[in-house]
Amino acid sequence: MAMGMGMGGPGGGMMRGFRKDRSVVEHKLGEGVVRRVLGYARPFRGLILVFLVLIVISAVLGVVPPLLFKDIIDRGVLGQDRQLIVILALVLAGVAIADAVLSLVQRWFSARIGEGLIYNLRTQVFDHVQSMPVSFFTRTQTGMLVSRLNNDVIGAQQAFTSTLSTAVSNIISLVLTLIAMISLSPLLTLAALVLVPIFLIPARIMGSKLADLTRRQMQGNADMSATMTERFSVSGALLVKLFGRKDYEHDSFAEKADSVRGVSVSIAMNQRFFMALMGLLAALATAMVYGVGGWFAVGGALSVGTLTALAGLLTRLYGPLTQLTNLRVDVMSALVSFERVFEILDLKPAIADKPDAKEASGIASVEFDNVTFSYPSGADASLASLEKISVGDRARPNEPVLNGISLSVEPGHTVALVGPSGGGKTTTTHLIARLYDVTGGVVRVGGDDVRDLKLASLQHQIGYVTQDAHMFHDTIRANLLYARPDATEDQMWQAMAAAQIDELVRGLPDGLDTVVGERGYRLSGGERQRLAISRLLLKAPPIVVLDEATAHLDSESEVAVQHALDTAMTGRTALVIAHRLSTVRNADQIVVLQHGRIVERGKHAELLARGGVYAELYRTQLGGTD
Numbered sequence: 001m002a003m004g005m006g007m008g009g010p011g012g013g014m015m016r017g018f019r020k021d022r023s024v025v026e027h028k029l030g031e032g033v034v035r036r037v038l039g040y041a042r043p044f045r046g047l048i049l050v051f052l053v054l055i056v057i058s059a060v061l062g063v064v065p066p067l068l069f070k071d072i073i074d075r076g077v078l079g080q081d082r083q084l085i086v087i088l089a090l091v092l093a094g095v096a097i098a099d100a101v102l103s104l105v106q107r108w109f110s111a112r113i114g115e116g117l118i119y120n121l122r123t124q125v126f127d128h129v130q131s132m133p134v135s136f137f138t139r140t141q142t143g144m145l146v147s148r149l150n151n152d153v154i155g156a157q158q159a160f161t162s163t164l165s166t167a168v169s170n171i172i173s174l175v176l177t178l179i180a181m182i183s184l185s186p187l188l189t190l191a192a193l194v195l196v197p198i199f200l201i202p203a204r205i206m207g208s209k210l211a212d213l214t215r216r217q218m219q220g221n222a223d224m225s226a227t228m229t230e231r232f233s234v235s236g237a238l239l240v241k242l243f244g245r246k247d248y249e250h251d252s253f254a255e256k257a258d259s260v261r262g263v264s265v266s267i268a269m270n271q272r273f274f275m276a277l278m279g280l281l282a283a284l285a286t287a288m289v290y291g292v293g294g295w296f297a298v299g300g301a302l303s304v305g306t307l308t309a310l311a312g313l314l315t316r317l318y319g320p321l322t323q324l325t326n327l328r329v330d331v332m333s334a335l336v337s338f339e340r341v342f343e344i345l346d347l348k349p350a351i352a353d354k355p356d357a358k359e360a361s362g363i364a365s366v367e368f369d370n371v372t373f374s375y376p377s378g379a380d381a382s383l384a385s386l387e388k389i390s391v392g393d394r395a396r397p398n399e400p401v402l403n404g405i406s407l408s409v410e411p412g413h414t415v416a417l418v419g420p421s422g423g424g425k426t427t428t429t430h431l432i433a434r435l436y437d438v439t440g441g442v443v444r445v446g447g448d449d450v451r452d453l454k455l456a457s458l459q460h461q462i463g464y465v466t467q468d469a470h471m472f473h474d475t476i477r478a479n480l481l482y483a484r485p486d487a488t489e490d491q492m493w494q495a496m497a498a499a500q501i502d503e504l505v506r507g508l509p510d511g512l513d514t515v516v517g518e519r520g521y522r523l524s525g526g527e528r529q530r531l532a533i534s535r536l537l538l539k540a541p542p543i544v545v546l547d548e549a550t551a552h553l554d555s556e557s558e559v560a561v562q563h564a565l566d567t568a569m570t571g572r573t574a575l576v577i578a579h580r581l582s583t584v585r586n587a588d589q590i591v592v593l594q595h596g597r598i599v600e601r602g603k604h605a606e607l608l609a610r611g612g613v614y615a616e617l618y619r620t621q622l623g624g625t626d
């Protein structure tokens with residue numbers, strides 16, 4: 001197979017350049033990375049074996065044509081043997097065809113191996129990231145995570161295809177070419193190799209310079225796309241418009257684009273310089289071989305055919321040499337990509353099923369027993385390399401947010417959580433579904449410590465409606481089915497009727513198949529909330545948590561949503577964070593949270609009579625007048 005040039009084309013140069021990073025070579029690989037990487041190769045060992053055999057065959061085929069040239073000239077042309085010329089020309093053609101077919105087959109194998117590996121790594125990383133707790137996502141930059149899933153996974157598979165084939169085929173080509181050359185003429189081989197050292201030194205220097213430039217180019221590109229992702233999201237675009245910062249945005253984007261422009265021009269020139277240098281040296285070596293060889297051919301010390309063969313072999317000497325010069329860096333870079341992927345796979349999901357986890361009992365009670373909680377620190381929750389804005393105090397433990405919380409909700413009862421903003425109400429509810437784990441004490445659902453239950457079965461027990469209900473960018477139908485995949489159309493309409501959203505959906509152009517969510521049809525706050533409630537009704541969990549579900553709504557939609565919420569709470573165990581008097585007043589128990597502690601609890605009338613925090617809240621927040 002033709003080996004191509006060391007730096008690849010302008011496009012290929014970027015990937016290759018990046019992998020030729022100096023710092024990458026100096027990077028120390030962790031223990032066992034190589035062994036672990038080989039583990040990923042194991043499923044493909046059959047394919048890899050065939051692939052290597054094919055590479056060897058095509059490397060051998062590559063050396064054949066120049067040797068045939070020799071015989072065509074020496075024995076055919078000079079020996080006046082026309083028949084031999086025809087036969088050898090046909091053999092040459094046959095080799096060329098075999099080479100072409102082989103290259104296709106080889107590509108099929110390398111694609112199967114490479115893409116198979118990407119598939120395995122991708123699905124594994126995706127599943128693993130999904131199993132990470134919320135704290136991981138609150139700290140991690142989505143863009144960084146996505147780039148691990150894309151770029152690093154692709155970088156990692158290169159170890160198996162490009163790098164593997166580059167190494168094997170170039171070493172074999174080089175050895176075979178050298179053997180052939182030496183056997184033809186040791187003297188001319190020496191003449192050809194005289195220039196090699198002169199050639200290798202600039203190749204290495206240029207390689208690392210290009211690596212540095214390419215890394216800067218990639219950073220610049222990443223910067224630009226990060227800006228675009230954020231500014232082109234609906235809320236980002238809105239913010240820019242509302243603050244009239246279009247010119248500022250232009251300038252800051254132009255600055256990034258400009259630095260990419262500058263670096264890219266340098267890369268183009270460096271690459272061309274490298275190519276020109278390489279072409280020049282190959283041409284000089286050819287001149288050398290023809291010059292020295294021609295000199296000896298005149299004296300009869302060398303046949304014309306040998307001279308031609310040597311010139312042909314020469315072209316197969318420089319390509320492999322260039323690629324092998326950079327091979328070590330390529331291998332190391334591929335391994336580093338693997339390591340970056342492993343870094344994610346090695347994050348232990350802090351919240352996971354115990355080996356002996358059991359199903360939830362189905363009893364719809366919730367109990368907090370002396371619960372203390374502080375949010376996990378950055379070091380515990382995520383990877384510094386995924387956070388972009390690195391915070392100095394990653395390791396510092398956070399202040400406790402909840403302190404000695406004890407409360408219980410009997411099946412079918414409603415407990416209202418009230419208190420000033422930041423008091424810990426939302427945090428409290430998050431502990432029930434194990435979005436976070438307690439730092440001290442126990443949270444029980446149906447009498448069982450939530451940490452002893454299977455996560456899926458626990459989450460099946462609980463439904464949340466929050467202020468900002470999220471819908472996927474998909475149809476209303478798909479969003480509803482997400483809560484209950486086997487729901488019939490009738491059941492969906494019932495749920496929507498109960499949430500008083502059916503009229504609206506019926507009136508939409510595509511009804512149930514209207515696309516909503518992030519970029520779809522914009523539902524108003526109240527409409528989205530009611531759709532979220534119908535989703536909850538379809539899920540029909542025995543326990544519901546309503547976290548200020550009506551807080552952002554105007555009074556008209558609030559009434560509609562409140563009706564829907566009342567339906568959702570009927571017959572269910574409910575924890576309600578509300579700012580609405582009627583919900584709070586009718587609760588079986590009101591719990592007042594302030595600075596992470598329960599400061600008061602009881603029924604509405606008792607608490608009001610006490611004249612404490614609740615009485616104050618009643619006047620200021622709940623809008624009470626009596």
Ligand SMILES: Nc1ncnc2c1ncn2[C@@H]1O[C@H](COP(=O)(O)OP(=O)(O)O)[C@@H](O)[C@H]1O
Nearest residue numbers: 138375398401420421422423424425426427428
């Ligand atoms: N993801 C988080 N990481 C660290 N601290 C948080 C996080 N979420 C909330 N907090 C802090 O926890 C405290 C309680 O917040 P929260 O439970 O949302 O209060 P409430 O719902 O009563 O307004 C606040 O001081 C808040 O700053």
Ligand SMILES: [Mg+2]
Nearest residue numbers: 425426427547
């Ligand atoms: Mg809150």
